[in-house]
Amino acid sequence: MFDFDMLGLAPALNDALKRAGFTEPTPIQNQAIPLAMAGHDVMGLAQTGTGKTLAFGLPLIDHLMAQPGKPAPKTAKALILAPTRELTNQIAESLRALTEGTRIRVATVVGGQSINRQITTLGRGTDILVATPGRLIDLMDRGAVDLGAVRHLVLDEADQMLDLGFIHALRKIAPRLGTPRQTMLFSATMSKQMEELSRAYLTDPRKVQVSPPGKAADKISQSVHFVDKPQKPARLREILSRDLDALTLVFARTKHGAEKLMKGLVADGHNAASIHGNKSQGQRDRAIKAFRDGTVTTLVATDVAARGIDIPGVAYVVNYDLPEVPDNYVHRIGRTARAGREGEAIALCTPEEADLLHQIEKLMKVEIPVASGTKPALTGAPGRGAGQPRRRGAKPGAQSRGEKPAGPKRRRPRRRRAA
Structure with missing residues (x-):
């Protein structure tokens, strides 16, 4: 496939893409969009800057445009979770450019902004909710949002969410979502934790990988x-x-x-x-x-x-x-x-x-x-290779100072009381 017209998207979406200057899908879009359009769970692996937002955003909007009815108050039909405020706002901006002139509404909730204003926005209901996990949980705890109508979940930059400790937030959010649902997970890297995450939240996912993890863009x-x-x-x-x-x-x-x-x-x-x-x-x-x-x-x-x-x-x-x-x-x-x-x-x-x-x-x-300049010699700490992970429990820099790594503290034996 060499242009968006061949992906089966709604005419309104194709028109929006042309207005935005998009004519040819990137490799991740070319592979992921047909799978997502068919309703499969998708696990997408691609380096940053390859167009992952449209890879999940286009099929998501297409599905929502085919569904009748407005979202009920305090509800959302689709949820996109992202690790940072900047990325959340960037995703929402991209999706709004594609939904302009349609009935699809996009809302964002992030920390650092007025929670009361966000409560008001959610009170009207939204089709797509783009959120950071922490603020979303705050709003859930206040009863400002009901996620039971969510039938599409996207985890964007999932590896960074794991790095930032958002797995605990995800465990609180996921049980509140509607079922059955389509889940798409996008990441720049694949680790054992990511494999575990996909097994926990995706059902028979189709895996799409367009470049090896750790590879920078060719240009x-x-x-x-x-x-x-x-x-x-x-x-x-x-x-x-x-x-x-x-x-x-x-x-x-x-x-x-x-x-x-x-x-x-x-x-x-x-x-x-x-x-x-x-x-x-x-x-x-x-x-x-x-x-x-x-x-x-x-x-x-x-x-x-x-x-x-x-x-x-x-x-x-x-x-x-x-x-x-x-x-x-x-x-x-x-x-x-x-x-x-x-x-x-x-x-x-x-x-x-x-x-x-x-x-x-x-x-x-x-x-x-x-x-x-001249490339310096590696300065790996004694007892381990340069750049190798520290032994569990070791203090940063302890090995290089000749200190013993911190281990579990010994408990002093309790004295028996006299009867």
Whole structure:
């Protein structure tokens, strides 16, 4: 199949796709949409930036358009769960563009926004509810939403939901959903936990995988600069100065580090903003909007934004700090080269981060080209290979200091009381 017209979607959806400039489905869309249209549960594995939102969104909207009647107050017909506020808003925005002019309503509930306003919205009922698990449970506990009418469940970026501990929230939400239902699970990576999740919530799923886990988009040009830690700020400014008008996303490891870096860039005359966990939802939304509009050209972010920014114009992704989880590197650089465009991913690596880089290259099965500097030797802790997981119960850094890993505390024997 080479165009959306051949997928059997409703004419109104095909018209919406043409208005939005979509003419040819991506590989994940080409494979997943027919299966979902046929009513199968779907497990989709694809790298970030490959069009997963339309892969589940189009068949979902098509099914809902074929169903008569409006949603009852406080109910939803379909539920999409996503791990972050940014991703939730991004999904809803994409779906609203496709449902414009139809009777299908899309609502969002996320933390950091007025819960009373969300209660009012849910009171009218909605066809598609896009939510973060935590806020949804808050609304369930208040009796503001009844999920018994949900017949379609989508778990987007399910691997990140597991990483963030949302499995406990999912266990509370799932029993409240209607049955029978269609469930679609989409993820960038596959782990043993993901297999267990699919067995628990999907029925005879059809598996679709369009690229190996850990593989970056083909149109991303990658490079790494080896620098000492004090050299990082100057090297970043050098990179930014090459193309001051280009949209550049810079990733820092911590909230404090991201804010400090952003303020330093602004002081040097760069048009920069930041988003991280210490920012309110309003501040984060305004920063992303300014970045999307081009009024801000450098956005400094923590991993809270790694899967929640879908801005086709991002030309560069700079890993100022390498992530401690190798998968996150793939998600970060996937913010560029979106929608068929080309992009560049640049990493700054200190000797202390050599092990992190090794794990990233091992995951991706590639050696990232060196742009400058000399690749340092690995600094794996004694007693285990570089980058290997710590023994259970060990304190971070304990092995490298020659300390014994923390083990279970011994209980002192109780003294017997005299009779």
